[in-house]
Amino acid sequence: MIGPERIVVAGASLAGLRAAEALRDEGFDGELTLIGDEPHAPYDRPPLSKAVLSGWLPTDRTVLPRARNIDARWLLGSPATGVDLAARRVALADGREVPYHRLLIATGTRARPWPRQQGGDLHGVHVLRSRDDADRLRAALAAGPGRVLVIGAGFTGGEVASVCRDLGLDVTVTHRGGAPLASALGGVIGDAVTRWYRDAGVDLRLGTTVRTLEGDAHGRLRRAVLADGTVVEAEVAVVAAGALANTEWLNGSGLAADARGVVCDASCRALTVDGTPVADVFAAGDVARWPHPLYPGQLLRLDHWDNAVAQARTAAHNMAHGSRAPRTHDPLPAFWSNQFGVNLKCVGLPALADQVVLTQGSLDQRQFVAAYGRRGRLIAAVAVDSPRVLDGYAALIEAGAPFPPVLNATDGPGRADPLDPAFPRPADPAPGDPSMPPTPPASSAPSPQPDPSASSAPSVLAGHE
């Protein structure tokens, strides 16, 4: 390769680590620097909302294995604060400047915070995205609060509520939409998920939002006032209202970046605000938005574990080998969640579907597969406690199979009966929600979890795992 001498990876989590390893695998033998805002070595996030909160796994045992030596310089504990594309320099919060020949942007996302003026500063109000978040929330749950309030019934909200019930804690979950996970999986599956919540003893409040969080004289959370005026007494609140891309440090750089992510092309090159790819700046992982050939006409941002790994590898390949025969990043999306004792796995993007059909099992049994179609083609499948069937569905989706699919599964229904998947309508109003952000265009992918504060646009995303 005609190698650049210095590559800087901004972001030291899953995508950044795997990109660094892939760069060495691809033969890059120059100087490699990883920049991380957290002081921790790269760790895995999926267990934070499950094994860590339940108390089974301490956060210092979620550190990711490193697949090979990378001989990198690690600048941890200091976030990148700016980039000068012309001078090819990244600035850090501690005042250092790091020169690069090629830069990978892998700064990920953070939890959307609760607004300060609505009680976001109270002691007892948590988010869950980082290792430190998980340590704080784990300690708060272990202290045995009288009731936990979870704001948002997306993937993170459901996992937190599920752990709370496993710990014997009373929990109330509020959700703007009509069913948990509805913006990711639709209301048909969401209604089944509603039963998981209720059977586990969760106090689930659908079709409502939290207006304000209120505390006592010591600044400790005591209660939440909902949009309908009802009050929930709680000492701990978990704001599970989606995520924001960590792109503020790119403001003014000339790159096309905002809270929805940094726009790049199919070969992971970052674009400027006028849509021109920058030859020496790439993006990968949760922070990247890009055109996926399977989903024309829109930019995707996927907060999915496997996307971070795959996009990091693609970006690394293209960074190491320049623009000759660049690789395209076009994997079939896949993600999973564990909550209320069931394993839920998904391939494709259900949120784009116009029909859904139950192809195996039954919704009542908590063991089923649902297939999603769009304009007569199979585009996604969700499997609940049926993890071994999904490879077959993935192959059908990638082959452009017709919908409803012909499977002849022994546990299939007698007759395929496609339904409206019941995704939230784009025009649903959001009265009384203080955290309602500007409505993103429908072509965007606004957040990783079905987001109670941004559910007016169908979320193309579905989870961080």
Added chain:
Amino acid sequence: MPTDPPPEELRLVVDLNRCQSYGQCVYAAPTVFRFHGEEALEYDYAPDPGTRREVERAAAACPVQAILLARATEPAPLAPERAR
């Protein structure tokens, strides 16, 4: 006289998209892998070094090869003191 090297750190991660819950790892290394419910795998990313042989057997036995064991021999990255 040579002394035994210190037990090496053991690190692993499972690609749970690829995992199909066959449970071979749970049989091979029951203190490291477990099911929560029928199909949801949980595991320890940093098991006791004494379980290395069991963990290596688990990784080898996985029908979909979803278990990645660390191969790096470099020390883990540390944040500079002033950044802590």
